[in-house]
Every structure is written in structure tokens, then in C-alpha cells.
Amino acid sequence: MSLLERFMDLPLEEVIGDRFGRYSKYIIQDRALPDARDGLKPVQRRILYAMFQEGNTSDKPYRKSAKTVGNVIGNYHPHGDSSVYEAMVRMSQDWKVRNVLIQMHGNNGSVDGDPAAAMRYTEARLASIASELLRDIEKNTVEFAPNFDDTIDEPVVLPARYPNLLVNGSTGISAGYATDIPPHHLGEVIDAVTMQIVDPDVSLDDLMTVMKGPDFPTGGIVQGKEGIRKAFETGKGRVIVRAKTQIEDLKVGRQQIVITEIPYEVNKANLVKRIDELRLDRKVEGISEVRDETDRTGLRIVIELKKDGHGEGVLAYLFKNTDLQISFNYNMVAIHNKTPKLMGLKQIISAYIEHQKEVVTKRSQYDLNKAKERQHVVEGLIKAISILDEVIAIIRGSKDKRNAKDNLIQQYSFTEAQAEAIVTLQLYRLTNTDVTTLENEASELEKKISHLSGILNSEAKLFNVIKKELAEIKKKYSDERRSKIEDEIEEIKINMEVMIPSEDVMVTVTKDGYSKRSSIRSYSASNGEAPGMKESDRLLMASQLNTTDTILIFTSKGNYIFMPVYELPEARWKDSGQHLASLVGLDRDEELIKVIPVKEFQEHQFLLFFTKQGMVKKTELMQYKAQRYNKMLMALKLKGDDEVVDVHLTNGGGDVFIATHYGYGLWFSEEEINVVGQRAAGVKGINLKDGDYVVSGKALHDKEASQLVLITHRGSVKKMKITEFDKSSRAKRGLVMLRELKSNPHRIIDLELASTGVTYEVKTKNNSIVLVDPAKLKNADRYNNGSYVVDISDTGEVTEVWEHISTEENKE
Structure with a gap:
């Protein structure tokens, strides 16, 4: 058998598991999650590096985006051009990133969700602040790795002179991990980093005195200091972001709501459309017109109200039912030490500080080596000028450059580097002025070497350099905070009478x-x-x-x-x-x-539930006030195949009566039923015989006047006063309500209360319906089987009973 014909017999789950494991590792480490050190995903890092390498920087003219995309795909990122261009566009959108990393000419999309123009039409260059991420990359400050085809090297991480992960945030979904880090204010983040450099054990509360919370490029109002603190502590937390709004008075009795800032990543066009839909569907009354008046001066949405329209009420409704208010969930996951990790604020800052220590150390070492090399050459030049005539004589007497260098090394102990510098020295450099210049340079180099050695030998000096550079970045790029932070989440109270015409x-x-x-x-x-x-x-x-x-x-x-x-x-x-x-x-x-x-959902009102298997439950009515009502909600927990047979609204201080199919009735005080939560199952109300079940449960408000009407399957109806019973306690068997017959005993189908003017409809097997008026019935005792109102020999047994609802009495 040839090598090509070999087969491997492996279990499917092993093969799939192995492949998916490798795929997941790639997605997590090399695509969807940012690095904790520079805050960039690989595609972003490659775009910035490629532009930097090509000299496409903020001090040079713009270049076609397509050229950059082709360069990135060809050299670093072997994926689709659209994914590279979309990443590039996002870094240029000032409503998506707090400090844009790429400046773009042409249509780069809009806050309305419009796509950017094709890359052949747009032009781009690095923003000035992006160059700070790449500064000193040529000084061996970061690790490089071979690109996908091993032709060139690319950086694993950028030097990042400011904490970009916190400043611009990040969002992404990988295999098993997702990240959602909002943007923060550059100045505040730098202050927090500086504070932690000074005191590594600084408390989170102290850090939050300078770093207040997120700062979205679209502004808005951020509510919930507790959520911010939790996010900074654990990496996960929830804040509320709401639009910046103002209610303006127009003519007498008319107002308009003006929106000047909307929550982060909300599509403005969809928001305006949604508000207008609410107006058209009359979900909210009081809006006469919705206009988008946004222009180049800034965002502006105007909601004009009808005469006597209530601005505060309409606004509260819109906060509740549109994206004028959203919740933002922090999920600060980043790659740290090649591993995805949920990180709090202090951990992210620590990762950045460690990175900066490494960058500044490597840069200082690089500069030190260069300075020492130059110092060595300058020393050789000064020495050569001091014996200039001899040096010239040796060079003139030599056969060629190599021979001249060898002669200088041999006779005056110059090194190879010094000899090279001497033989390549231009004649004009032999003036007196140049000697002075060389001596000055030697002096400067001495100071520089001393300074760099100090940085490398002292952590305190190293940290001072980091702090100084951060302060420079803050001074140069920091601007005003855009999002306002409020400590408490404001509860939205919608006054329905304002929203809905009464x-x-x-x-x-x-x-x-x-x-x-x-x-x-x-x-x-x-x-x-x-x-x-x-x-x-x-x-x-x-x-x-x-x-x-x-x-x-x-x-x-x-x-x-x-x-x-x-x-x-x-x-x-x-x-x-x-x-x-x-x-x-x-x-x-x-x-x-x-x-x-x-x-109204008032306190001290309760819902009383009765189930077929004898359970009763009492819960405050307030618990059933729902915020969302587009689906069924759970009223109580039922066990097995139990069913609810009746529900009543009570004040909690009345009595309860339960009737069973076999003819037992139990009367006890409602106060015996403890108040429980909405999703609870309740307690046992009556102790049932095998095969018996509850047919009715009633709440008695006027105990003395209460009269019960029971209907049996044999078409018999009986009325009796509640006083025929002895009041008992919960979970008992109860008392019989019918005389027990040996053959064909009566079984209760329903028990109702005899209220003034209320009649009941009794339905039989063949769908005949008989009307029963309790007022015409005489009172009987518990052992009476009542009087027949239905001849079941003609109509079949009674199957159902309900209250006859007359619509005539409602008529004015």
C-alpha cells in the first residue's frame, strides 16, 4: 500500500474535538479578542503597522484605502478584503471610537448605519495619536514574529504609549468568549495609571476618584456608579446609558423634546423611525411630529408635541420603550499572557504598566547601545584629529581603504569601528569647529549614557519616564469629557394617564x-x-x-x-x-x-388562588404588575397535573370557603394563608379524600350575609347560609354539604355565591343551558340535596356552571 492510500481510523468526536479546539484557539488568540497591552485585535494592529511601515502617517498626504488594504492582505492578514476594510473604517469613525486611530477622506459611514464608500473611493492615513501606539517600534521594544508566509516579520504587540484598551474600548465575539469594553476618557485613564504606578496597592475607590466611568464618543448620560464600580472590580457590570434631552417650550401650551446626544452604538435612523412608529401606532399619545434635524454642526432630533402634550411623560415613555435609554454590560475580556482573561480595572492597568516597563527598558537598552557605539566612534575621531598629520600620512601611504584601516588599527590601536569612521571622514570635518562639535557631542553622549544607565538600574527612574511620557500624551491629546456620569439609576415612572387618552x-x-x-x-x-x-x-x-x-x-x-x-x-x-x-x-x-x-396596583391587596388538588396561595397584587406584557407570565407554581380553579382579589382580612366534588365544604379565615411570592406554590387549603378534587374556592367578604349556591351533576341546586357550617381551620377535611345516597350520589359541579341580581347558567351534556336565579331558591340545611332544576333524563348530566353576564345592565 502506498503512502497516499493510508487511512486513519479515529473516532469522530476525537477528530471534531481536535479541529474545533485548534479553531477556537485561533479565533480567541488571533482574531476576536484584544490584547490587554495595546488594546488591539490582530487585524487592527496589522493595519496600523502596515500604514506606519509605508509612511502613511498624519504628517503625510492621504493615500487610497485600497492600497493599504492590499498591503495588509498581501503581507500580514490573509483574509477577506472586506473584513480588513471594515476594521479600518471602524477605527476612523468618531462615533464608534473615542480617539480615532485613522483619519479618512470620503464617506466613512454614518451614525445612521450607512455603510462606508468602497475602498477605491476613500483615502486614509494614520491619526497623530495612532503614531503614539507605534512610536519606538524600530528600537526592538516589542517582540516580532514571522508573518503567515515567513517572508517578513510583524509585531506581536505595539509599544502603545497610552492605555488604548481602556481609552478606545473593544467589542468582539470568539469561541466561548465575548468582550465588551466601553471607551473611557484619555486623561482620566492616564491619571489612573499614574496613580497605580505611584502606589501599586492603590484602592479601587481611590482610582475611581480620577477615573469616573465610561466616556462614550456619542456622549449621553451614564447612570449607576455601583455598576461601574462592580465592572472595575470584577470585569463585569451594568450601567444605564441615556440620551441627552431637553424639553423646550414653543407657543403657549406646546412643547418639544430636543435630543442632542444618543446612547453609544445606537442607530440614529432606526431610533427616529421607532419613535415615529410609536406615534403612528398611537402607542403614545401627545407626539405630533418627529424630525431629524442633524447637520454638520451636530446631532439634533426634535419630537414636537401636540397642544397640552406632557413632555416629561412622553420622554419617560420613550426612555422605557426605545433606544433613547439602553443598558451597557461591561465584559472586560482581553488576551493576557496569551490567555483570554476577565480583568478588572487594576488588572488591566497592571498589564499595561508591565508592558510599558518592558518597552521602556528595551528602548533604553537600545538607545544605550547606540550611544555607546557612537561614543566609541567619537572618541576615535577626537583622537584621530589630535594626531591628524600622522593619520593623513598613513592613509596616503596605504594601498586601499582596507589597508588604510588595518594600518590605523595596527599603529594607533584604533578599533574597526573607529578606523571605519576615520577613513570615511569628509575633509570639511577637519576644521577647528568640528573638533569642538565632536567634544560637545562626546559630552552629550556621556550625559545620555549616564541617564539611560540610570533608567536601566533604577525602577523609580524607569517609572518616572513612563509617567512623564503619559503626561505628555495627556497634554497633547486629552479633551473634554463627553459623557456625564450620574451616581444613581433613575427609575422611570410612566404616568399612563399622561400617555394614554383617558x-x-x-x-x-x-x-x-x-x-x-x-x-x-x-x-x-x-x-x-x-x-x-x-x-x-x-x-x-x-x-x-x-x-x-x-x-x-x-x-x-x-x-x-x-x-x-x-x-x-x-x-x-x-x-x-x-x-x-x-x-x-x-x-x-x-x-x-x-x-x-x-x-391601581395598591398595597394591602392580594390575589387568592385555589387549585384542583386543594392548594391555596395568597400573594400581594403588586407582585403581578408587569413591565413587559408581550408574553404569558407565571402566576403560581403548580405541581404535577394540578390546575387553577379560581382566583379572587381580596383585602387579606376576609374568610375563605372551599368546595369539593364529593360534597365537602371547608370554611376558614384568610389570615391562615401566609403571603408568599409570585412564583411560589402556596399551601394546602383542604385535605382531600382519594379521587376527590376542588370544584370551587371563594373569598367571603361579608361573612354573615354570605349564602352559598351549589349545583350537582344530577341537576339539583341548593342554597344555604354560611352559618350552616362551623368555621374551621386550614388543611382540614371540611363538612359534608349533601346527604350521602347509597346509589348514584350527588356530586358537586360548582359552588357559587348568591349575590343580589346575579344569575347562573347551567350547561348539560347535550349543550342545553338552564338559567338559575338564586333569589328564587329557599334556604336549605347541609343535609338537604336541593331541588331539581334540570331533568337530566332529557338533557344529560350537568357539566359546567358559570355566571350569566348580562350586557344590558351596563347600558347607560
């Missing part, structure tokens, strides 16, 4: 999940007719509410829907409305059981 409407929700709001006018025109719905459907609620109210819709699976009335679809009274599935993603097998309207 209007009385008729709201209906059906058992099958259809909901709508109709104008009072549309309802009045119906002359008391039932709202539009399918024949098989029935109403869960039909009430006159205000658009500023909220409804909570509970399901049998323990979920609930938080629905502000103004968010309900508007429809005519005779229309069926829209299915909740299209609004919140309601599952088809999720059964709606109760709708509770809420005017």
Missing part, C-alpha cells in the same frame, strides 16, 4: 380567548345585544373600564396575562375581537378561567 370603553374577554375594547358609542348603538362571538363561546367578562385600567387574565395552567386596556384591540361591539394568542402567544390548550380588572 377614555371609558366596554371591554369583553371570552372563554375561548377573544378580547376587544369597544367605544361606548358602539356599545350603546347595540341596544343591549350580546357582543359578537361564536355560538359555542361565552363571556368571561364584559365591563365598562377606562383605557388607563389593566386586566389580569388567569389560566388553568397557573399563568396570567397582564394586559393594559389601551393595548387591547379596538373593535366594534358586534365584532368578535382578536384572539389573545396573537397578542401574547397563548397556547391553544390553555383554558382561561378568570379576568380581574385592576384600576
Whole structure:
């Protein structure tokens, strides 16, 4: 078998694991994450180095971007031209980087998300501050490695005379790691580095006295000092960034909101479009027009309000529902010692200081070697001029240059370097002036050597050099801070009455999940007719509410829907409305059981839940006030195949009555049910027999006057006073409510309260419906089986009972 025909029998997971491991290592180390020392990703470093090598610097004319991109791809970065050009463009965008590293002529994109012009049209050169990243690179200050085809060397890291990682930040996603470091203020970062050089054990709080927090190129207001501190301490933390806004008065009773700075990396065009969509969809009332008035003088978005439009209220809504306010999550991951590492502020500064120590040491050593070499040559020249005639005689008497050098070395003990300098000396240098110049140079070299030796022998002097150079950078490039830092995150309170026009409407929700709001006018025109719905459907609620109210819709699976009335679809009274599935993603097998309207989420109000398996739960109503309402939310935790059978709004001080299918009733005080959190399961309410289950749970507000109406599967109905029962305590079996029959005993389908004017609909197996008016029933005792209202021999057994909701009584 030839070498080409050999096969390797390896497990797939081993091969894939090996390949993915190598790929991940490459992505992490050589593509997506910045180096902690110079704050650059490889592609950025290669672009800057290539431009520097070509002399494409800030003091020279601009050059075509395509030339730089080709140079980078050909020599250093064997990837797509678009990835190189996009990296180049980003470094030139003053709304993306705090201190631009590349100056670009032509269209380099915009804050509206417009792409840059093609690289054949744009021209670029290094910004002045980028040259500070590359300064002294020729003095062996950093390590070099062969490029991809081993033809030339490229730097592994740049000397970086300022802490670019913190100044310009970085963002990237690699395999298993991501990084998000915001830009910071150059002057503040340099002050923090200097402070840590002076005292390596400086506390984070002391560092934060000079380095306040992020400083975004787009300005804005940064809120949350705690989040900044946590990020500086651990590398992870969250801050809020909001736009800089101002409310201006126009004519009498009219205002406009002016936005002059937007949060970092927010697309301005999309932001303006989103605000205008809210206006068109009438999600927020009060906006008459949205205009983008941005020009070359600066960013300006104007939101003109309607007459009597409430500026503060509209602004609060926009902060909450648009990118006028965003949260920025610090995730300070960088490559340190060839390893991705989550770093706090002190660690990043330490990595930078260590790098600078190495750079300044290597540079000083390089300069020292050069100075000593020159000093040696100058000494030789001075000596040669002092015996000039002899030197000239030797040179004239020699055969050639090599012979002349050998003769000088042999007769006057010059070194090779000194002899070379002597034989190449130009005649005009033999004047008296030049002797003085050489002596002055020797003196200067002596001082320089002494200075450089001092730096290399003393860490204190080394640090002084670093501090001095940082101070120079700060003086030359530092500008005013753009982002304002605020200690606390301001809570956004949206006054719905300001946002939503207060209007009385008729709201209906059906058992099958259809909901709508109709104008009072549309309802009045119906002359008391039932709202539009399918024949098989029935109403869960039909009430006159205000658009500023909220409804909570509970399901049998323990979920609930938080629905502000103004968010309900508007429809005519005779229309069926829209299915909740299209609004919140309601599952088809999720059964709606109760709708509770809420005017205000007040304290000392509670929701009381009853489940089929006998559990009860009490939670503060405030816990169910949701911020987001585009999906189903969890109302309580259900165990196994348990279901919710009833929900009530209470004040917490009433009584509770639970009825079971087998005919047991338990009456106890609501105070026995402890208040628990929204997601809790609750406690046992009643002790059930095997096979029994809860059919109804009621909250009794007026204990003495409460009358119970129970309906059995055999079509019997019975009314009795609550006083027929003895008040007990939670988790007991309860008392029987029916006389036990040996054959075909009555089983309870539902238990309701006999309220004034309330009637109930009783449905049987063959869909017959009988109306029951509790007011016409006589009171009975616990051992009575009631009177028959349905002949089940004709209609089949009773399957369901619900309150008859009349729409006539709502009519004005």
C-alpha cells in the first residue's frame, strides 16, 4: 500500500474535538479578542503597522484605502478584503471610537448605519495619536514574529504609549468568549495609571476618584456608579446609558423634546423611525411630529408635541420603550499572557504598566547601545584629529581603504569601528569647529549614557519616564469629557394617564380567548345585544373600564396575562375581537378561567388562588404588575397535573370557603394563608379524600350575609347560609354539604355565591343551558340535596356552571 492510500481510523468526536479546539484557539488568540497591552485585535494592529511601515502617517498626504488594504492582505492578514476594510473604517469613525486611530477622506459611514464608500473611493492615513501606539517600534521594544508566509516579520504587540484598551474600548465575539469594553476618557485613564504606578496597592475607590466611568464618543448620560464600580472590580457590570434631552417650550401650551446626544452604538435612523412608529401606532399619545434635524454642526432630533402634550411623560415613555435609554454590560475580556482573561480595572492597568516597563527598558537598552557605539566612534575621531598629520600620512601611504584601516588599527590601536569612521571622514570635518562639535557631542553622549544607565538600574527612574511620557500624551491629546456620569439609576415612572387618552370603553374577554375594547358609542348603538362571538363561546367578562385600567387574565395552567386596556384591540361591539394568542402567544390548550380588572396596583391587596388538588396561595397584587406584557407570565407554581380553579382579589382580612366534588365544604379565615411570592406554590387549603378534587374556592367578604349556591351533576341546586357550617381551620377535611345516597350520589359541579341580581347558567351534556336565579331558591340545611332544576333524563348530566353576564345592565 502506498503512502497516499493510508487511512486513519479515529473516532469522530476525537477528530471534531481536535479541529474545533485548534479553531477556537485561533479565533480567541488571533482574531476576536484584544490584547490587554495595546488594546488591539490582530487585524487592527496589522493595519496600523502596515500604514506606519509605508509612511502613511498624519504628517503625510492621504493615500487610497485600497492600497493599504492590499498591503495588509498581501503581507500580514490573509483574509477577506472586506473584513480588513471594515476594521479600518471602524477605527476612523468618531462615533464608534473615542480617539480615532485613522483619519479618512470620503464617506466613512454614518451614525445612521450607512455603510462606508468602497475602498477605491476613500483615502486614509494614520491619526497623530495612532503614531503614539507605534512610536519606538524600530528600537526592538516589542517582540516580532514571522508573518503567515515567513517572508517578513510583524509585531506581536505595539509599544502603545497610552492605555488604548481602556481609552478606545473593544467589542468582539470568539469561541466561548465575548468582550465588551466601553471607551473611557484619555486623561482620566492616564491619571489612573499614574496613580497605580505611584502606589501599586492603590484602592479601587481611590482610582475611581480620577477615573469616573465610561466616556462614550456619542456622549449621553451614564447612570449607576455601583455598576461601574462592580465592572472595575470584577470585569463585569451594568450601567444605564441615556440620551441627552431637553424639553423646550414653543407657543403657549406646546412643547418639544430636543435630543442632542444618543446612547453609544445606537442607530440614529432606526431610533427616529421607532419613535415615529410609536406615534403612528398611537402607542403614545401627545407626539405630533418627529424630525431629524442633524447637520454638520451636530446631532439634533426634535419630537414636537401636540397642544397640552406632557413632555416629561412622553420622554419617560420613550426612555422605557426605545433606544433613547439602553443598558451597557461591561465584559472586560482581553488576551493576557496569551490567555483570554476577565480583568478588572487594576488588572488591566497592571498589564499595561508591565508592558510599558518592558518597552521602556528595551528602548533604553537600545538607545544605550547606540550611544555607546557612537561614543566609541567619537572618541576615535577626537583622537584621530589630535594626531591628524600622522593619520593623513598613513592613509596616503596605504594601498586601499582596507589597508588604510588595518594600518590605523595596527599603529594607533584604533578599533574597526573607529578606523571605519576615520577613513570615511569628509575633509570639511577637519576644521577647528568640528573638533569642538565632536567634544560637545562626546559630552552629550556621556550625559545620555549616564541617564539611560540610570533608567536601566533604577525602577523609580524607569517609572518616572513612563509617567512623564503619559503626561505628555495627556497634554497633547486629552479633551473634554463627553459623557456625564450620574451616581444613581433613575427609575422611570410612566404616568399612563399622561400617555394614554383617558377614555371609558366596554371591554369583553371570552372563554375561548377573544378580547376587544369597544367605544361606548358602539356599545350603546347595540341596544343591549350580546357582543359578537361564536355560538359555542361565552363571556368571561364584559365591563365598562377606562383605557388607563389593566386586566389580569388567569389560566388553568397557573399563568396570567397582564394586559393594559389601551393595548387591547379596538373593535366594534358586534365584532368578535382578536384572539389573545396573537397578542401574547397563548397556547391553544390553555383554558382561561378568570379576568380581574385592576384600576391601581395598591398595597394591602392580594390575589387568592385555589387549585384542583386543594392548594391555596395568597400573594400581594403588586407582585403581578408587569413591565413587559408581550408574553404569558407565571402566576403560581403548580405541581404535577394540578390546575387553577379560581382566583379572587381580596383585602387579606376576609374568610375563605372551599368546595369539593364529593360534597365537602371547608370554611376558614384568610389570615391562615401566609403571603408568599409570585412564583411560589402556596399551601394546602383542604385535605382531600382519594379521587376527590376542588370544584370551587371563594373569598367571603361579608361573612354573615354570605349564602352559598351549589349545583350537582344530577341537576339539583341548593342554597344555604354560611352559618350552616362551623368555621374551621386550614388543611382540614371540611363538612359534608349533601346527604350521602347509597346509589348514584350527588356530586358537586360548582359552588357559587348568591349575590343580589346575579344569575347562573347551567350547561348539560347535550349543550342545553338552564338559567338559575338564586333569589328564587329557599334556604336549605347541609343535609338537604336541593331541588331539581334540570331533568337530566332529557338533557344529560350537568357539566359546567358559570355566571350569566348580562350586557344590558351596563347600558347607560
